[in-house]
Amino acid sequence: MTSPNGFATDTPGEGTLRLVMPSAYIGLGGYAKAVFPRLDARLQQHYGGRPACLPMSIFDFDETQAEVTIDGQGFSTQPYLRALPKKFLLDFARRLQGKQQQTRALQERFEPYVDFAHVHAVDAPGLNLFVQSGNLAWRLVWEQHVLPDLTSKLQQLHPAPHAQGHLARQGLVASPRSAIWVIAGGGSTTGPTGLIPMLCELKRRKPPQTNLFAVVFTPYAYRDKTTQHQVKGRAIFRATMTQLLAIYDGQEFDQPYGSNGHRIALHEAPFDQLFLVDGSLMGGRTALNTDDMAELVALFLFKVAVGPIGERLLGLIGDLNPDAKEANHAH
């Protein structure tokens, strides 16, 4: 069978429905750009096009696109890369010196949550390992550039009855359970500074019977970076994990993330499971390169979404995590 976009699909025999576990994939920063095109390629090849219940978004302050070629077919991040504007950060940093009234009001709003002394806005792609720049930048763009996309993606996780019919006509049957995967690099800026608000926002907005997982690449996954970058990356990773696990252990998260008053408030664990990956093999005796690691992470996410093994995996994880267990029982 050939899909409308030209792919030969893996459609089984007539009348056989293929399983799909509705899953939202949210990428933060550059590492997701290595994983998502590969995952997208696998999903498109399998289903003959990525179903609407498998939405993807990558949020990054670096607008550089990524593309992989698989079996002669190019797969780009272009359809789902949400390049976040640095303009707000740059303007804000510039006006900080001028003490304008508008800037002062924002500064007062974010004052306890951002260390303005360590905000360094550089007119270059990305956030350049300035953690407070990331901390501020996400807050400045969240309401206009992140939240609407997240809301629409979450709506696709539990297809409406008419959408279910559409899936059936495509030969698909949606699992009643769904998952949200947040993929971030732990040793950079965009990922760690976006990870905590992203998980908290998703956790409070996610539909029921939906598990929220984070896949974080530890600093050891960044083997090709400079020593200076690695040292800073390790520190950022340590700081991020400390805060994330503190929230998991009961620290209340209630912070402003928007110029118009949006706040993210969470009083529960911000995720069901946190996957840490550094690309080691055999207990560190050998290591995967970036492309292989991205390929294998994409393969893992693909397997979970397309086959019964995903259901089994969620069931297994549900036994580990009370929240997931609750979702399992509800199912």
Place this chain on the structure above:
Amino acid sequence: MPTETFDHLITFGIADASVPARKIEALLAAQAQLEVLESAVHEAEPVGPTLAETREPDLGKVNYSDTVRGDVWDLWHPIVANPDAIPPTQLLARLDATWQAAEKKLGDEVQTQAAQLFTNRAQHKAQLLEEDAARLATEQGLPATVHWLETLKAACSETRQRLGQALATYAERKKRHDEALGQRKEAWLTLLSSEAQEMGEVARRFLLLAGGVLLAGVALWFLHIPATSLVSLATLVLLVILAWRTARPLWRRLRLNRRTTVTAAALALAYRTASLRNLDAMAKRLEMDYPETLRHHLDRLQAAYQERLARTEAQCTALRERREALQATLFDAPPTTRVLVQEAMLTEWYRQGRAQAPRRDWRGRLAALQPEPDWDAMEREARQAFAFLRDVRAEAELYRLYPRPEDRLPFLESLRDAAIGPTPGEAFLALDFAANAGKPPQVHLLVEVEDPQTSALAQEILQAWAGAGVGITMARAAEPTALTLIGLVYGYALEAQKGWEDIEAAFTTVQAREGQGIYPVLFPPPAATHERQDPDGRETERGETP
């Protein structure tokens, strides 16, 4: 860390043994297309009909002879068939009038019509040649077709040269015909003139004879000379002699009428020949233009086939590159993926898919100039022919590669080691078990098999690995082409990551420099914390925009 258990920290490993069905499908599809395309661009000497042997359009039979020449012929026919019917004195005028009428028939309109006949004929012929070329291209390939068209073009040139030489002889014939016509006209005019003189002589002698008879009669009556007298007899003899002499030009006149008939017929024939010669010369010129027109058509056809050849060769190059790239990367896979491919199976799969590919149709599409070949459609059809590869079963291939259990199990164990490590718990994150608060991490293995209930492989795995401290779950595979093992390792402390001391040291260093600025979010002191707002997460007061 206040958490006593670490079930929320997890990592995974994944390993699979798979038949790279899509890559093989792409490779074999490229190979199948390449085989057809290469045969189409293969150099060969053409074995095709000569120009004379090629089919002629039906239009060739309806040529100028049946239309224009017939009309001109009909104009001359009544005069040539019966020139006596026209008074000799009017003959020349009639001939000239018919000549004018015939010339009129050969006017611009008729010449245009005749030229159009030849143009249409050339177009129809070109269509027939295009069909022949397509057939030849299908059977013998594109280069042979290009060469064949070249030979036809050469034949056109030769024909044109030959017709040119024939046309040159028309000039001499025209001269001869004009001379003959001139002589005929001169003879005719001479004949008409001598006939007039003869008529005068006959009349004069007849008058003399009549006068003599009258005079003799009056004299005999006046002199009362009897008719039977000697004088009368002598006079009668004299008159008879005079009558004899008078009748001689009349006999000559009778003979002259026959000459006139013959000369008139010859003159009419000469007129007709000259008239038709002009027509034939025009037709000859058109005939001479015909191979030239045909040659232009052949030029266009040949150029189209040359372009098709170039495009097909370019596509061959692209397919060759793709095939080589796929061949070179066929066994490329991440370190935890084992590629299940046997050379013998590749050959068998190719044979199977090749038989299903519409190769004859592809060859026909390459040979036909319209429409242009759709390479994407060809690729889709080729992929479709090899789509059965997506149903190739990894388990079957595994059993084919490792028929003996004592070989198969080590292979499976290598997959297991890739997913959870030789020492269970070694997934895609290096962990130091000693730093895990004295608790070993938990390890679970999920195995995708074709059918967990009936799979012999599932039974083998359970028998070999169960009870080794690793939980095993079997699940049905989403794709039969892969046998996947996913290892889950959970229940470890954050500090159990290998190299944690480096992470701590880096954190200490950077924190000393940046203070709390190293944290991705800052938690304000309790006094600064905003009060909880409305449930939708919005503050009651709206702030400013940046």
